[in-house]
Amino acid sequence: xxxxxxxxxxxxxxxxxxxxxxxxxxxxxxxxxxxxxxxxxxxxxxxxxxxxxxxxxxxxxxxxxxxxxxxxxxxxxxxxxxxxxxxxxxxxxxxxxxxxxxxxxxxxxxxxxxxxxxxxxxxxxxxxxxxxxxxxxxxxxxxxxxxxxxxxxxxxxxxxxxxxxxxxxxxxxxxxxxxxxxxxxxxxxxxxxxxxxxxxxxxxxxxxxxxxxxxxxxxxxxxxxxxxxxxxxxxxxxxxxxxxxxxxxxxxxxxxxxx
Amino acid sequence: xxxxxxxxxxxxxxxxxxxxxxxxxxxxxxxxxxxxxxxxxxxxxxxxxxxxxxxxxxxxxxxxxxxxxxxxxxxxxxxxxxxxxxxxxxxxxxxxxxxxxxxxxxxxxxxxxxxxxxxxxxxxxxxxxxxxxxxxxxxxxxxxxxxxxxxxxxxxxxxxxxxxxxxxxxxxxxxxxxxxxxxxxxxxxxxxxxxxxxxxxxxxxxxxxxxxxxxxxxxxxxxxxxxxxxxxxxxxxxxxxxxxxxxxxxxxxxxxxxxxxxxxxxxxxxxxxxxxxxxxxxxxxxxxx
Numbered sequence: 001x002x003x004x005x006x007x008x009x010x011x012x013x014x015x016x017x018x019x020x021x022x023x024x025x026x027x028x029x030x031x032x033x034x035x036x037x038x039x040x041x042x043x044x045x046x047x048x049x050x051x052x053x054x055x056x057x058x059x060x061x062x063x064x065x066x067x068x069x070x071x072x073x074x075x076x077x078x079x080x081x082x083x084x085x086x087x088x089x090x091x092x093x094x095x096x097x098x099x100x101x102x103x104x105x106x107x108x109x110x111x112x113x114x115x116x117x118x119x120x121x122x123x124x125x126x127x128x129x130x131x132x133x134x135x136x137x138x139x140x141x142x143x144x145x146x147x148x149x150x151x152x153x154x155x156x157x158x159x160x161x162x163x164x165x166x167x168x169x170x171x172x173x174x175x176x177x178x179x180x181x182x183x184x185x186x187x188x189x190x191x192x193x194x195x196x197x198x199x200x201x202x203x204x205x206x207x208x209x210x211x212x213x214x215x216x217x218x219x220x221x222x223x224x225x226x227x228x229x230x231x232x233x234x235x236x237x238x239x240x241x242x243x244x245x246x247x248x249x250x251x252x253x254x255x256x257x258x259x
Numbered sequence: 260x261x262x263x264x265x266x267x268x269x270x271x272x273x274x275x276x277x278x279x280x281x282x283x284x285x286x287x288x289x290x291x292x293x294x295x296x297x298x299x300x301x302x303x304x305x306x307x308x309x310x311x312x313x314x315x316x317x318x319x320x321x322x323x324x325x326x327x328x329x330x331x332x333x334x335x336x337x338x339x340x341x342x343x344x345x346x347x348x349x350x351x352x353x354x355x356x357x358x359x360x361x362x363x364x365x366x367x368x369x370x371x372x373x374x375x376x377x378x379x380x381x382x383x384x385x386x387x388x389x390x391x392x393x394x395x396x397x398x399x400x401x402x403x404x405x406x407x408x409x410x411x412x413x414x415x416x417x418x419x420x421x422x423x424x425x426x427x428x429x430x431x432x433x434x435x436x437x438x439x440x441x442x443x444x445x446x447x448x449x450x451x452x453x454x455x456x457x458x459x460x461x462x463x464x465x466x467x468x469x470x471x472x473x474x475x476x477x478x479x480x481x482x483x484x485x486x487x488x489x490x491x492x493x494x495x496x497x498x499x500x501x502x503x504x505x506x507x508x509x510x511x512x513x514x515x516x517x518x519x520x521x522x523x524x525x526x527x528x529x530x531x532x533x534x535x536x537x538x539x540x541x542x543x544x545x546x547x548x
Contacts, residue, residue, distance in 0.1 A: 064439070099434075101434070101440040103437065103440065105459045106458075118450050119444070119447075169444070172444060172445070
């Protein structure tokens with residue numbers, strides 16, 4: 001395949017990607033995969049299989065820990081993300097974390113626009129208002145918070161906080177949205193709201209979600225990866241994988257035999 | 260069996276009363292100090308106490324002989340304290356703040372361990388030593404004589420370890436997830452620290468700053484060797500400057516001014532109290548869950 005992506009449907013081209021925490025101790029081993037545009041791709045696998053590590057490498061969050069070594073390439077629109085500025089990469093590839101982490105010193109309004117203000121991007125007042133309303137409507141939070149937009153430290157539920165975090169990420173209009181077990185700290189109702197939201201958002205963004213919840217992957221994703229001990233065991237259409245997996249380990253995991 | 264249980268209950272009761280009694284004994288001196296300061300100092304806390312400079316021995320001798328209350332206040336001390344402590348804070352807070360951030364951000368570096376250790380060492384040095392150091396470095400070499408600035412330097416070095424530790428602790432309290440959230444938006448490290456981490460740690464930072472100020476505001480020993488004192492309100496930081504604790508020391512050395520000790524001490528105590536209460540309030544009000 002070389003260094004260019006020919007297929008227009010591909011958002012990310014992952015090429016021989018390995019990630020090691022300490023020398024010779026690999027958390028992710030030589031992964032090759034294409035992530036398709038405007039789809040939801042779920043990464044599944046038992047704890048410690050390297051799924052979060054893989055996800056975090058996609059927007060280079062692993063660089064917070066200098067001991068982590070990455071080899072291989074990830075191409076986005078013909079650009080190797082490891083060769084361009086990490087800050088630029090992160091503006092194009094947003095990330096939502098396991099625990100909702102809105103900025104406590106900012107109001108809801110400021111939180112949504114944090115990506116702009118923290119990156120020194122100046123916007124006009126009308127533009128700000130428009131983005132905030134649009135994005136909060138997208139995540140289904142507008143009706144709930146429109147009267148407390150400028151209040152600091154409003155008490156939001158965990159689910160609302162997580163939707164605010166998603167709003168904060170998509171306000172930057174990234175190409176790709178990464179989610180690291182975004183519902184594992186939430187109750188079932190909030191979880192289903194976030195799932196509905198993600199299915200809606202895939203029209204605008206390419207979504208990659210790490211989940212340890214198999215039924216969640218089945219509900220929302222078109223493609224699924226199954227990882228085990230750092231290897232990508234299987235990567236296929238979710239329907240295919242859940243009905244007729246190729247690998248025995250995938251089948252065992254999906255049927256609850258381990259993990 | 261029954262008797263044994265009863266006996267145990269008595270022992271428990273006795274223990275409870277004993278703790279109560281010891282608590283009373285422990286707080287008695289504290290309460291007596293406050294009582295004494297208020298009783299002896301309160302009637303001197305009038306407007307002239309805040310607006311006039313400290314009386315001289317001659318003034319008070321005259322006042323005593325005519326039976327009038329001693330005129331004068333501690334305005335020179337209040338202004339001097341504000342000035343000396345203010346400048347000390349301007350030096351210690353940014354410096355200590357950055358060191359604290361560095362320590363919190365790089366906990367595992369060898370250099371951090373060294374800085375951390377020096378900070379602890381610095382905190383253990385008796386305050387008079389800071390005075391001697393500032394005397395040698397500033398009074399002799401820079402201001403060529405006693406000066407308010409030398410006092411500020413002594414106090415600011417005293418404040419440093421307190422500011423460093425409190426900044427470090429408050430930054431460490433901020434969950435790593437906030438830093439990740441900010442960096443994941445493409446924010447630079449510098450802006451992440453300045454615009455996300457610091458504002459989130461604000462309550463802790465302010466509490467630490469207020470407590471460090473209240474810690475040095477009553478320091479006397481280092482000021483005797485540096486700021487020396489002044490009969491007038493002096494705004495030139497290169498000249499000898501008065502301060503509230505210095506005035507208390509001067510009043511003590513002058514048998515005619517004994518009354519002023521109590522009011523000045525009372526005022527100083529109230530000042531420290533205000534700082535401490537504000538610190539508590541801020542940490543409660545601004546706390547981020």
